[in-house]
Amino acid sequence: MNRRIRRREFVGSVAAGVGAAAVVYAVTDDEGHFEMRRASRPAAKPTTWIGSVTDSSAVVKAKLPAGADCRLAVRKDAGGDALYFRGEAYPAPVHVTRFRVSGLEPLTEYEYVVEIAGKPSTFPAGTIRTVARAGTPWSFAFAFASCAATGSQHPVFTSILDRKPAVFLHLGDLHYTNISRPDPALYRAAWDTVLSSTTQSALYRSVPLSYVWDDHDFGPNGSHGGLPGRGVACAVYREYAPEDSLVEKGGDGAVYHAFSIGRVRFIMTDLRSMRSPDKAPDGPAKTMMGVAQKQWFKNELQIAAKDSALVFWASTVPWIGGDGRGDSWAAYATERRELAEFMAEIGIKNLCILCGDAHMLAADDGRNSDYSGTGRLRIPVLHGSSLDQGGSYKGGPYSEGYHRALSGEGCFGWVEVTDEGGRVSVDFTGRNHLGEVHVKHRFEVGV
Ligand SMILES: [Fe+2]
Numbered sequence: 294m295n296r297r298i299r300r301r302e303f304v305g306s307v308a309a310g311v312g313a314a315a316v317v318y319a320v321t322d323d324e325g326h327f328e329m330r331r332a333s334r335p336a337a338k339p340t341t342w343i344g345s346v347t348d349s350s351a352v353v354k355a356k357l358p359a360g361a362d363c364r365l366a367v368r369k370d371a372g373g374d375a376l377y378f379r380g381e382a383y384p385a386p387v388h389v390t391r392f393r394v395s396g397l398e399p400l401t402e403y404e405y406v407v408e409i410a411g412k413p414s415t416f417p418a419g420t421i422r423t424v425a426r427a428g429t430p431w432s433f434a435f436a437f438a439s440c441a442a443t444g445s446q447h448p449v450f451t452s453i454l455d456r457k458p459a460v461f462l463h464l465g466d467l468h469y470t471n472i473s474r475p476d477p478a479l480y481r482a483a484w485d486t487v488l489s490s491t492t493q494s495a496l497y498r499s500v501p502l503s504y505v506w507d508d509h510d511f512g513p514n515g516s517h518g519g520l521p522g523r524g525v526a527c528a529v530y531r532e533y534a535p536e537d538s539l540v541e542k543g544g545d546g547a548v549y550h551a552f553s554i555g556r557v558r559f560i561m562t563d564l565r566s567m568r569s570p571d572k573a574p575d576g577p578a579k580t581m582m583g584v585a586q587k588q589w590f591k592n593e594l595q596i597a598a599k600d601s602a603l604v605f606w607a608s609t610v611p612w613i614g615g616d617g618r619g620d621s622w623a624a625y626a627t628e629r630r631e632l633a634e635f636m637a638e639i640g641i642k643n644l645c646i647l648c649g650d651a652h653m654l655a656a657d658d659g660r661n662s663d664y665s666g667t668g669r670l671r672i673p674v675l676h677g678s679s680l681d682q683g684g685s686y687k688g689g690p691y692s693e694g695y696h697r698a699l700s701g702e703g704c705f706g707w708v709e710v711t712d713e714g715g716r717v718s719v720d721f722t723g724r725n726h727l728g729e730v731h732v733k734h735r736f737e738v739g740v
Pocket of ligand 1: 439682
């Protein structure tokens with residue numbers, strides 16, 4: 294890139310020898326070309342992040358000093374007896390260690406700290422709140438959202454943390470680094486920058502994160518399975534995401550996964566790493582999911598329609614919309630119809646779709662979401678975005694209305710599930726970081 298530089302954006306830091314780090318920044322020239330460059334800067338603050346919390350276990354990840362004698366101490370009561378766990382470290386230059394915490398009691402709050410050489414370290418303490426055993430009725434709340442500037446310090450993350458959700462579903466655009474080169478250091482730097490944010494790191498330290506990417510955090514705008522860095526992105530996801538339930542165990546496989554909390558199933562699809570380009574002509578060969586993931590997804594739906602009280606499918610892009618353009622399901626209408634026909638065929642009655650990408654809060658009661666051609670599907674669709682980006686409107690119509698995120702506003706979806714063993718009710722509020730509610734929807738499913 295030799296043309297005039299128009300914009301320079303900090304991306305993150307990477308290891309650059311013992312005790313040193315290099316900053317990675319992105320430059321955009323006056324023709325819109327994008328490139329990553331490096332310079333020196335101090336290393337990020339220590340932190341941990343958690344995920345995959347069940348009734349008895351959790352995954353904690355941390356970047357630890359190379360060669361240090363580290364363990365995780367987990368306590369129910371301050372000053373009480375601890376459970377200790379040793380981690381498995383990814384080799385240099387990654388330096389991420391994965392602790393698998395086990396033997397916890399259901400519905401119990403624990404504090405955890407990283408100890409170095411048997412003593413508490415400068416890593417801030419985090420919290421693990423275990424959930425009910427999968428399959429048992431339990432009422433809980435969770436948050437979902439997408440789209441935050443790289444390393445965002447927005448107070449919306451604190452608002453989510455303060456509400457103590459059982460899980461935070463991140464539906465993509467965890468950062469906007471738009472990486473186009475197959476360089477793992479760039480993907481690691483992006484994660485490091487996200488985890489360097491004071492408000493984001495506090496959230497991820499104490500609320501389990503379940504994450505699937507969209508275009509800007511998988512690759513550049515509109516990225517798809519043909520990205521040269523596809524395998525690298527998937528491999529670095531595995532290093533950093535605290536996710537235990539990935540279906541594809543191979544290092545560079547797509548990152549779809551599913552898990553249960555109480556009688557609720559969460560299906561998290563990877564709609565980027567196997568996708569055909571947006572501009573490919575629509576038809577049976579054009580896909581967002583790829584063959585293996587789609588088969589898995591259908592199978593998950595079929596089982597969850599019978600065995601779970603409620604199913605949330607996290608689709609990182611809008612489901613509702615009829616214009617056939619852009620990168621949402623409207624531009625993959627043949628595959629959308631195939632999925633809708635399948636949903637109608639199995640008679641699923643307990644499905645709700647959660648969407649990211651569009652920078653708006655919105656809800657549809659199911660009157661606009663049936664693409665099966667049968668008129669039998671009634672699937673509520675909820676949008677909970679964006680965490681700190683300016684507003685945008687996509688797809689629709691949405692029966693319960695929509696709200697474009699305002700400048701400076703941090704938006705997220707809040708979902709309360711009430712399950713006392715019979716019918717299950719769902720209360721959705723699309724809200725901002727100040728606690729103002731812009732969109733609401735309530736529905737019930739029979740069991
Ligand atoms: Fe976005």
